[in-house]
Structures are given as C-alpha cells and as structure tokens.
Amino acid sequence: MSEGRGLTLYARILRGEGKYRALSGPKPNARHLWLYLQMRHRGRIPGLFVAGPMALADELRWPIPDTRRCFQEILDQGLVQWDPATRLCWLPNSVRDDPPTSPKAVREWAQEWIELPECDFRDYEVRRGIRRQLNDISPALAEAFDKATGNPSRKGSGNGLGNGSGKQDQDQDQDQKQEPEIPPSDVDPAPATRRARARDGEAGGGGKR
Template sequence: MANSMPKVMAKSKASNEPYRKVKITMWDDPKFRELSPLPPSGQSLFIYLLTSPFTGIIPGLFKAGRAAIAEELGWEIEDFDLALGEALSLGMVKADMKARVFWLPNAARHNPPASGNVVKSWVRAFELLPECELKWEARESLKAACYGVSETMGKAFDMAIPLPKDKPKAMPSGIQLAVNSKQILKDQNTKTLLSGAEKDQPPTRQNAAGSYPEEFETLWHEYPKREGANPKNKAHSCWKARKLEGVSVEAMFEGTLRYRQYCEMRGQAGTEFVMQAQRFYGKERAFENDWQVNTGGLNHARNTATTIGNTGESIAERQLRAGREQWARERGHTGMAPVGTHDQNLQHPMDSQEWQSSLGPLGKTDRGYDE
C-alpha cells in the first residue's frame, strides 16, 4: 500500500509557484516597438530592469548607464530619475551611478541557480562588472541565494567567486530561502546605495505628512518664491538624483543662494520668471551657474527706458523698479537705498541725477505709470 502512494516532489521554483519565461529580445522586436511605449513610472522601470537587454547571466546584477536606459525607454532623463527614486526608496533597486552598476536585491532569490555549472557561468560576468562597493554587496546576496538552495550550491559559489583577501570582512547577510513573488513588493529592509558616504544610511522617504530631509527643507526655504506651479516633490527627486551623481549638498545650497540673490536683483522674485526648482536641480545643473547680475546691462536698460518717453514703461525698467522696492521693503528702508555694496558688485549707488534720468521728472504724467 505504501508503494502505491505518489512520490512527493521536492519543492522547486517550478512546482512552488507559477512563473513565466520572458525573452529579453522582446524589447528589440519590431512589432513590439510599434506598440504604445511604457509611460514613465516606477512599475514600468522595475519591469524593464528585470527583463531588459542590459541584464546578463547573473540575476538582477548588470552594468548600465541611466542615460542609456532612459534613451531605450524613450523617457526624459528627469522622468527616469523620478521613477528610479521610487524604486530606490523602497529598496527594490540599488544603483551606483558612478560605476553604472544596477542591482535588484531580490532577483537571485526568485531565480536561484539550478546547478553548480550555472554558478560557474557567473564568474566571468562578475569579473567584468566595474569595481565598486555595490558589486561586493551583491555578492553576499548571491551567496545567500545559493546557500538557500543547498549547502552544496553555496560551497560551489564560494569556490567560483571567492571573497578577495583585500576585503576585510564580508557584509553581513543571512541565509535567505527562495520566496514567492508577492514578497518582492513587501521587502523594504534593504538599504539604498546612494553614494560612498551614504551607503550605510537608510533611505529617506516621505511619510504620510509629506516631510522631507532637513537639509532639503533648508534649501527649499531659501529657494526664491515663484508665481505658478513649482512642485516640491519633483524638486526633491531631482535634488536626490544630483546627490546620486556625487554633487554635494553644499554646492546645491550655495547655488540656490546665488540664484535667489539674482532673482531679487532682477526683480523676478515671486513672479513666473523664477525657474521651476525641478529644472534648477535638473540634468542641466542650473545651480552651478554664477548667476551674476551685469550692472552695466542694468544701467543700459535704465537709459533705454528714458528714451521711451510717454510710450510706456519698459519691461526692464519695470523689473528694476519692482526689484528696488521689494529689496527696500524687506530691509525696512523707506527711500530708494542702493542695493548691495561695491564689495558685493551688485549695483553702484546712483546720485539724484541718475534717479531722475531713469524714472523721469516728478509731477509729470507718464502713461506707463497710469496703466
């Protein structure tokens, strides 16, 4: 009777849960490319990183540049950064932007090696990856996935990809058994690799109240106010993206102060002429500009305004006047005090003749001021 009982099969990836095979050549298929493209989103990016032509023989570990991925998807680089920020904050993706290494921590757990020969095939691909800390962090996860299959598989991994002697100690990583695919969206215990100095820090995420890191809040407080839309969440994502590229927080803060001073000098603060913050901290890195006001150009604008006469106040003159008035109000001055000092190289003090030639004689009707 015992011999008639069906033999119990050992649990495997195939028998434990449903799965599907996806060919990475799908992305280059002419018919597939004629379909509507994936819209920029965190889910779209994660699916692409799992199955893209950039992936190699090692599950979830490969080399690729952010600009190259964005181009393949047909996305703007800023849209890519926003989508990547979602995946990074959840720990579903880790990336070293300088080394151009991407790693999906749970990929090996869902695609464990089927034999020791598979592990041996990883060796050359692992050696070709750029040298970085993320590479060796991924090694520990791959090792855990192998030991999760069997001790024999784990020892085969240790022999195939040994830890170099110059690595003082392997990064701690417990033995992890293969799990079902639903857990990939729940596993938020991994840490986001942002840069060399921040790799051991937990990812910063917005809570339900919409809080941001203190250093970003300080920067946001100094950013010039703008009339119209200026999404804070998108500015924060671009700010984080620049940090991923190695830009220091101090450099972006100093650039913000320069731009605020520029907008105040130009009379643009509080208007629609202020650049959106997501663009200011975007791929063009506008925060690296000098943002110096050309005082010669401003004097030329004032002289030009006087030639208009009764035809109306020029845009340049209007901005200059508004800038002076706002600057004086903020500092408690009642008169037209000079803005800045000679040492600041902002604007030279003007005598009474200059003011009169710039604004016109008092008491006369000026259609530009009546409008």
C-alpha cells in the first residue's frame, strides 16, 4: 500500500462515526492538529483545502482559544500557509509527499481548483509552489498543471500586489516567509467592532478640541 493510499484510508477512519468517535480524544496540541490536517483534508489536490480555527475546533471538539493557539504554532513553523481572508490552507510539502501518478491525474485537478476561493494566494503563491514541486518530479506533470489551472495575469489588489516584476517579486518572496497571524475576527468580531467605535470616538473628541 502506498503512503498516499494509507493516508486516504486513515482519513476515512477519522471521518467515521460510532466507536471511533466514542473514544477519548487528545487534549489540544499542535502535533495532533498537524497530523489531523494532513489526514483529514484529502482532496484531489494534496494539501489544499478551506479551513480555519473555528471549523477545526468544531471538528476536533476543542476549545476555540486552544485550537487557535495550536494552529498558530503550525503557522509559525511554516508547516501550513493560510490566507485569513478566504480561509484557504496549503500544506506546502503535500504534493512532494503524495505526488500524482500521471499527467492525467493532474489535469483532473481542474474542477477542484476552480472551486477553491479565488485569491492572489491561490493564483500565485500556491500555484507557483505546486508547479515547482511537480516540475521537480516531472516536467510533464508541470505542463498538465498549467493546463488545469491556466496562467493568471497579475492584477492589483488590496494587499499591494501589482503588475510589476523584479524587485516586487523578491519582496513577495519575503512576504511569503512571514506566516499570517490568526485575526481576532476569526473567533469574535465584537472586540474589533468595539475598538473601531472607540477610535471613532477618540477621533471625534480630538476634532472638538
């Protein structure tokens, strides 16, 4: 049995009901969460899925603050890359660890790729990383990936991405190394709202002086 097939089998066990879920579960810890992410979310494209701390806390039946802490540990180690705006998660080594069997298998990723949240993180950081790994395995796999995902042209966006190249691409590479912290709004938007109102109040008070 290949490693990929073994992980798929274990993922089915994790999704199972009955006796397995009746067993006592582990206390929140980053190691278990890391293994869970690898084995629980197994789509056609290895290591690419939508999830956030709140959803994971619900699945694992962990307190949300503990899940956030464990998730942040994984982010800090670079084991996961995550876009807080879309909740798109990417396990950067998944394609290398569980490579596709043929170019045909890669072309079958097309529909799943389209269904993922459309964002710069998917279209550039993730796409570039997956393509590089596929090309290291076989240029034919990289070519099939190009056909499955297209070749997006960079557009300006709120995160500062533009149409340039050269130094801008170098700056983007540096940004990729800085893992995003989980925003407070992922748990409770109320504190952020209260802080915004407080700032507005202070601004208004300053104007009266």
